[in-house]
Amino acid sequence: MSEFPPAIVGSEQTVQRVGVALTAAGFTPPRLKDLLGSDGALVDAGRRPDALRHAHAGGDLGVLARLFLLADGVSDEELSGLGTLAEDLRCCGLVSQRGGVNVGAATMIPHDDILIASDGPGSDVSDALVPGVQGPSHLLGMLAIRRPVQRALDLGTGNGIQAILLARSSEHVVATDLNPRAIAYARFNAALNGVTNIEFRQGDLFEPVAGERFGLAVANPPYVISPETSFTFRDSVLGGEAISAQVVVGMSDVLEEGGHATVLVSWDASGADPHATPVGWVAGLPVDGVVLSTTIEPARSNAERWTAAHADRDAAFAQWYDYYVANGIEHVGYAAVVMRRRERHGRHRVIAVPPTMASQASDHLLRLLDGQGTTVAEASIVRLAPTTRITEVTEPGPDGWALASAEISLADGLGFRADLDVRGLAVVRSLVSQTAVADLPGDDADEVLGFVRELVELGFVVTG
Numbered sequence: 001m002s003e004f005p006p007a008i009v010g011s012e013q014t015v016q017r018v019g020v021a022l023t024a025a026g027f028t029p030p031r032l033k034d035l036l037g038s039d040g041a042l043v044d045a046g047r048r049p050d051a052l053r054h055a056h057a058g059g060d061l062g063v064l065a066r067l068f069l070l071a072d073g074v075s076d077e078e079l080s081g082l083g084t085l086a087e088d089l090r091c092c093g094l095v096s097q098r099g100g101v102n103v104g105a106a107t108m109i110p111h112d113d114i115l116i117a118s119d120g121p122g123s124d125v126s127d128a129l130v131p132g133v134q135g136p137s138h139l140l141g142m143l144a145i146r147r148p149v150q151r152a153l154d155l156g157t158g159n160g161i162q163a164i165l166l167a168r169s170s171e172h173v174v175a176t177d178l179n180p181r182a183i184a185y186a187r188f189n190a191a192l193n194g195v196t197n198i199e200f201r202q203g204d205l206f207e208p209v210a211g212e213r214f215g216l217a218v219a220n221p222p223y224v225i226s227p228e229t230s231f232t233f234r235d236s237v238l239g240g241e242a243i244s245a246q247v248v249v250g251m252s253d254v255l256e257e258g259g260h261a262t263v264l265v266s267w268d269a270s271g272a273d274p275h276a277t278p279v280g281w282v283a284g285l286p287v288d289g290v291v292l293s294t295t296i297e298p299a300r301s302n303a304e305r306w307t308a309a310h311a312d313r314d315a316a317f318a319q320w321y322d323y324y325v326a327n328g329i330e331h332v333g334y335a336a337v338v339m340r341r342r343e344r345h346g347r348h349r350v351i352a353v354p355p356t357m358a359s360q361a362s363d364h365l366l367r368l369l370d371g372q373g374t375t376v377a378e379a380s381i382v383r384l385a386p387t388t389r390i391t392e393v394t395e396p397g398p399d400g401w402a403l404a405s406a407e408i409s410l411a412d413g414l415g416f417r418a419d420l421d422v423r424g425l426a427v428v429r430s431l432v433s434q435t436a437v438a439d440l441p442g443d444d445a446d447e448v449l450g451f452v453r454e455l456v457e458l459g460f461v462v463t464g
């Protein structure tokens with residue numbers, strides 16, 4: 001089993017010094033992209049020979065890229081060229097000797113301004129593998145609420161990326177994980193990034209925070225509906241969709257009144273209403289909830305996707321697909337459930353996440369939840385969210401320029417867009433300043449009210 005991550009050797013100050021020195025040496029996404037022609041993420045096998053050639057001619061930054069991104073051995077002389085950083089890397093356990101050369105003991109990838117160490121591809125640590133920042137980690141980062149709170153929770157912290165992000169707007173973060181290697185990595189990564197307000201606790205689900213309350217919480221649990229138990233980060237021992245249900249329900253219990261949580265989930269979406277299951281989880285809870293649906297995927301392609309990188313792909317696919325067939329699973333759903341704790345049972349609904357988001361969605365999600373908790377009536381005062389945009393296309397015709405089409409869109413968050421007809425366009429144009437719904441243009445007051453409610457619910461328009 002890999003020696004890394006160690007209990008932090010030396011001091012947290014040494015690890016923090018390594019983080020500062022790596023950044024100063026240009027170990028950042030733009031500089032690595034310039035050097036390697038990749039985004040600073042792991043270089044795939046096809047591009048590795050080119051990337052290695054560039055790294056060998058790339059001075060100190062090239063040496064660091066070879067150690068931590070390209071799994072290439074470096075000589076003592078090359079390592080010594082890094083000066084005091086070389087000693088600090090050895091001291092932290094980030095570099096070790098193998099076969100007469102120095103090798104990186106972990107993969108390290110800069111994500112914007114956060115450095116994350118994790119197990120690399122091919123690490124021999126069986127089910128205790130701690131992967132790097134993956135697609136779902138990015139999705140959760142985009143859909144987490146970011147507002148100042150005293151206490152925040154990251155359940156299933158893994159390499160610690162979500163806890164490090166939460167630490168920016170929280171006085172104190174509690175990060176938990178079942179896997180002790182994950183706790184060690186997360187602690188290491190917090191130190192690497194100079195973050196000192198995270199407390200790490202090992203344990204199962206909510207057991208380490210029993211009886212505690214939080215203003216913000218996130219979880220990217222091992223939600224994959226899988227017949228395997230190969231990886232703690234992916235395959236829950238609870239089986240099926242049970243872990244998704246338990247984390248959603250459990251989160252509502254640990255939130256303070258008005259507190260927010262975002263949880264990634266998956267479920268058997270085979271029924272007539274593919275979202276009935278996650279809606280059912282939220283419906284019984286004292287929360288306003290939004291099920292942000294990302295994918296409803298046929299079982300076959302889902303099985304193909306999860307087994308594509310398997311050494312024996314055909315056998316693995318057969319195992320996964322047979323498991324789905326045996327359990328009557330025709331479709332698998334994926335979503336993020338966003339919740340705001342309310343004293344009484346709140347409202348809930350399903351919204352599809354567009355393939356491309358405009359920006360981190362916290363502000364937009366807060367508007368969606370505000371809209372969901374507000375009753376819009378004729379007397380309500382409403383105005384456009386400042387990020388609402390209208391795009392009009394006019395075409396020349398026999399009577400001059402005429403409107404051909406109009407679109408309303410959001411420049412933030414989920415980046416919604418929808419066509420507007422002439423009546424809708426007139427209403428939206430009138431909403432630039434605060435207006436009572438009753439004063440908006442339109443012959444049919446009910447139709448205008450219904451339209452404005454929809455705009456409020458989608459976060460294009462706010463009340464008050």
Ligand SMILES: C[S@@+](CC[C@H](N)C(=O)[O-])C[C@H]1O[C@@H](n2cnc3c(N)ncnc32)[C@H](O)[C@@H]1O
Nearest residue numbers: 137156157158177178179182204205220232233
């Ligand atoms: C998909 S990874 C998420 C890692 C990280 N939070 C992220 O967003 O990239 C799921 C994490 O949950 C942890 N985990 C699995 N089962 C758990 C349990 N029963 N209780 C707490 N954590 C668990 C795994 O060890 C793993 O670190």
